Amino acid sequence: MAEFILRRILQALLVLFVMTVLVFFGIHVIGNPVDLFASSECTKACLDEIMVNLGLDRPVWQQYLIFLGNLAEGDLGRSFTHGVPAMSLIWERFPATLELAVAALVLALGIGLPLGFYAGLRPESILSKVIMALSMIGFSVPIFWIGLILILTFSVYLGWLPAIGRGELVSVLGLEVSFLTLDGLRHLAMPAFTLSLLMMSMVIRLTRAGLREVMTSDYIRFARANGVPEYRVLGWHAMKNLLIPIVTVLGMEFGGVIAFAVVTESIFSWPGVGKMLIDAISVLDRPLIVAYLIFVVTMFVLLNLVIDILYSLLDPRVRLGAGAV
Amino acid sequence: MAPVLTLRGLTTVFGKGTQELRALDGVDLTVNAGEIVALVGESGSGKSLTGFSINGLLPANARITGGSIDLSGTDLRTVPAREMRKIRGKEVGMIFQDPMMTLNPVLRVETQMRDALRAHDPLPRAALRERLIAALAEVGIAAPEQRLRAWPHELSGGMRQRVAIATALLHSPKLIIADEPTTALDVTIQGQILALAQKLCKERGTALIWITHDLAVVAGIADRVSVMYAGRVVEEGPVDAVLDAPAHPYTRGLIDSVAANQPKGTRLPMIPGRMPLLSDLPKGCVFAPRCSRRSALCDSTSPPPRATGQGQTVRCHHPLTEPAGALA
Ligand SMILES: Nc1ncnc2c1ncn2[C@@H]1O[C@H](COP(=O)(O)OP(=O)(O)OP(=O)(O)O)[C@@H](O)[C@H]1O
Ligand SMILES: [Mg+2]
Numbered sequence: 341m342a343e344f345i346l347r348r349i350l351q352a353l354l355v356l357f358v359m360t361v362l363v364f365f366g367i368h369v370i371g372n373p374v375d376l377f378a379s380s381e382c383t384k385a386c387l388d389e390i391m392v393n394l395g396l397d398r399p400v401w402q403q404y405l406i407f408l409g410n411l412a413e414g415d416l417g418r419s420f421t422h423g424v425p426a427m428s429l430i431w432e433r434f435p436a437t438l439e440l441a442v443a444a445l446v447l448a449l450g451i452g453l454p455l456g457f458y459a460g461l462r463p464e465s466i467l468s469k470v471i472m473a474l475s476m477i478g479f480s481v482p483i484f485w486i487g488l489i490l491i492l493t494f495s496v497y498l499g500w501l502p503a504i505g506r507g508e509l510v511s512v513l514g515l516e517v518s519f520l521t522l523d524g525l526r527h528l529a530m531p532a533f534t535l536s537l538l539m540m541s542m543v544i545r546l547t548r549a550g551l552r553e554v555m556t557s558d559y560i561r562f563a564r565a566n567g568v569p570e571y572r573v574l575g576w577h578a579m580k581n582l583l584i585p586i587v588t589v590l591g592m593e594f595g596g597v598i599a600f601a602v603v604t605e606s607i608f609s610w611p612g613v614g615k616m617l618i619d620a621i622s623v624l625d626r627p628l629i630v631a632y633l634i635f636v637v638t639m640f641v642l643l644n645l646v647i648d649i650l651y652s653l654l655d656p657r658v659r660l661g662a663g664a665v
Numbered sequence: 666m667a668p669v670l671t672l673r674g675l676t677t678v679f680g681k682g683t684q685e686l687r688a689l690d691g692v693d694l695t696v697n698a699g700e701i702v703a704l705v706g707e708s709g710s711g712k713s714l715t716g717f718s719i720n721g722l723l724p725a726n727a728r729i730t731g732g733s734i735d736l737s738g739t740d741l742r743t744v745p746a747r748e749m750r751k752i753r754g755k756e757v758g759m760i761f762q763d764p765m766m767t768l769n770p771v772l773r774v775e776t777q778m779r780d781a782l783r784a785h786d787p788l789p790r791a792a793l794r795e796r797l798i799a800a801l802a803e804v805g806i807a808a809p810e811q812r813l814r815a816w817p818h819e820l821s822g823g824m825r826q827r828v829a830i831a832t833a834l835l836h837s838p839k840l841i842i843a844d845e846p847t848t849a850l851d852v853t854i855q856g857q858i859l860a861l862a863q864k865l866c867k868e869r870g871t872a873l874i875w876i877t878h879d880l881a882v883v884a885g886i887a888d889r890v891s892v893m894y895a896g897r898v899v900e901e902g903p904v905d906a907v908l909d910a911p912a913h914p915y916t917r918g919l920i921d922s923v924a925a926n927q928p929k930g931t932r933l934p935m936i937p938g939r940m941p942l943l944s945d946l947p948k949g950c951v952f953a954p955r956c957s958r959r960s961a962l963c964d965s966t967s968p969p970p971r972a973t974g975q976g977q978t979v980r981c982h983h984p985l986t987e988p989a990g991a992l993a
Contacts, residue, residue, distance in 0.1 A: 559766060559768060566759075566832060656770070
């Protein structure tokens with residue numbers, strides 16, 4: 341187990357290293373951030389002064405070494421545009437994104453599992469065919485379009501839900517959340533649903549396919565032949581086998597949902613990290629971009645670790661060990 | 666003694682309308698308490714389907730269209746689907762072929778056995794455990810407490826089959842259907858499992874249907890044997906009579922194709938041809954196309970069951986032993 345985790349951390353460090361090199365030199369090639377955010381009255385001398393202040397006057401490899409030195413001390417640098425530590429900006433915004441992503445995950449499982457189960461049990465029924473067709477749409481229709489249609493329908497036309505922003509917050513264990521207030525829920529509903537659609541479609545398809553396979557297996561027949569009640573056969577004997585592929589796929593997908601909540605956050609003006617990233621990229625705010633990417637990579641690594649542990653809990657044949665990477 | 670199970674004219678089909686395939690056609694079978702009846706026949710002859718028809722676990726596209734399934738006085742065909750659950754495991758137990766597949770890979774032995782026990786017997790947890798330990802000990806599993814905590818993949822094939830047997834026996838069902846339970850095991854383990862099943866069945870007076878295509882197993886374990894071909898029972902009778910003096914040419918062919926029954930060095934005789942597809946069954950006797958005794962009668966009329974002198978029943982126009990007369 342310890343070796344397994346250590347190996348994961350080493351892999352992550354390698355990925356981080358390659359990623360920072362790419363971003364550093366990539367941004368250097370694209371352009372000079374100062375040109376983008378300095379005010380137009382700024383003279384050549386004033387520009388130079390800003391460059392010196394931000395350390396942008398040095399050769400890029402020197403900048404990179406300085407960055408690595410600071411990183412070793414846990415300092416990810418200050419945002420060029422906001423002038424505050426990049427990490428604190430991310431932490432400020434992250435709870436909103438996390439809440440959105442978790443809400444989407446809950447919706448994907450809460451709606452996707454029952455629908456997939458139904459479609460798997462009654463593959464020939466009309467409703468199943470409708471469910472499968474909808475899940476196909478979930479895969480193929482772009483998120484921004486769905487988001488806009490939702491806004492048009494529920495905000496503009498029906499006027500039931502607010503179109504943008506995050507609702508009223510309450511603090512739980514130091515974390516600001518909105519899902520515990522009615523206003524918060526009303527704001528959360530559409531963006532969370534939009535973000536959940538892809539995952540939900542996957543859950544429906546995985547559940548249906550998995551269930552149909554599992555139901556023909558001897559162990560399900562054996563459980564039934566022993567008179568085990570149907571709710572127990574489906575809800576636990578079959579379910580636990582189904583969850584293995586679902587956890588695997590959702591685990592990989594969930595990181596992506598957080599990292600690329602960008603589109604959904606932009607549509608609904610959700611104040612999360614995704615929106616912040618877009619703003620940072622448009623002004624080449626390098627420390628913020630790099631900090632965000634480091635944050636995301638770290639999150640992916642942690643998430644994978646959690647998935648592996650969950651996986652070993654679900655499937656006794658999987659044991660975390662030297663071989664399992 | 667009243668039989669535990671009596672099948673009369675059991676007919677099971679797949680599909681509907683013109684697509685309908687008659688996979689079981691008029692199957693008769695009787696099993697008494699403490700009796701072991703072997704069901705033999707080549708692959709696809711309908712052995713498993715007979716088992717699933719009895720305990721109501723047919724695939725979704727199959728249904729019973731005729732006959733009766735009498736389990737000590739109750740016709741199971743009249744029992745509503747939801748009530749069948751109370752019969753499965755309690756009155757009728759089932760053991761499957763491949764012990765690698767019968768146990769759920771992601772549930773502990775204890776969870777699976779506990780669910781089977783609680784299905785008919787809501788005991789408190791501690792009492793449940795004790796019953797399970799005793800059940801495992803009874804099928805010859807050493808250190809049952811530890812085995813109970815094990816995952817299926819941690820057990821050997823023979824051990825898993827013992828777990829499956831212990832599970833099927835939890836409620837001492839009147840009838841057990843064992844669907845090729847030793848086919849996937851190596852020979853020594855096979856022998857142990859056979860001996861175990863025979864012992865438990867005789868001790869408890871359980872009626873046992875043993876599905877197999879291994880005639881050596883039939884000779885070793887069964888009291889009576891039913892030979893199936895293309896969804897029909899073509900010959901039925903006491904094991905010794907059927908194996909020593911088969912009346913149906915198909916049974917003869919099966920016996921002759923077993924290596925041990927032939928002198929060393931000779932080529933094994935094979936039954937020519939193959940079993941007909943369900944979609945393309947011959948009009949008369951289903952075995953006629955492969956039969957050496959075939960006559961015009963065989964092609965036109967399906968033979969009715971007839972009794973022979975040795976207590977056998979055979980469906981053949983030209984049996985190998987003299988018929989005692991037509992059976993009603
Ligand atoms: N789901 C199904 N749909 C259509 N036909 C089926 C289905 N399942 C089984 N059959 C047919 O039913 C017939 C009987 O099958 P069954 O499984 O009872 O054979 P078996 O005697 O148990 O063979 P084996 O020795 O291979 O287990 C076969 O001809 C098979 O092709
Ligand atoms: Mg079979």
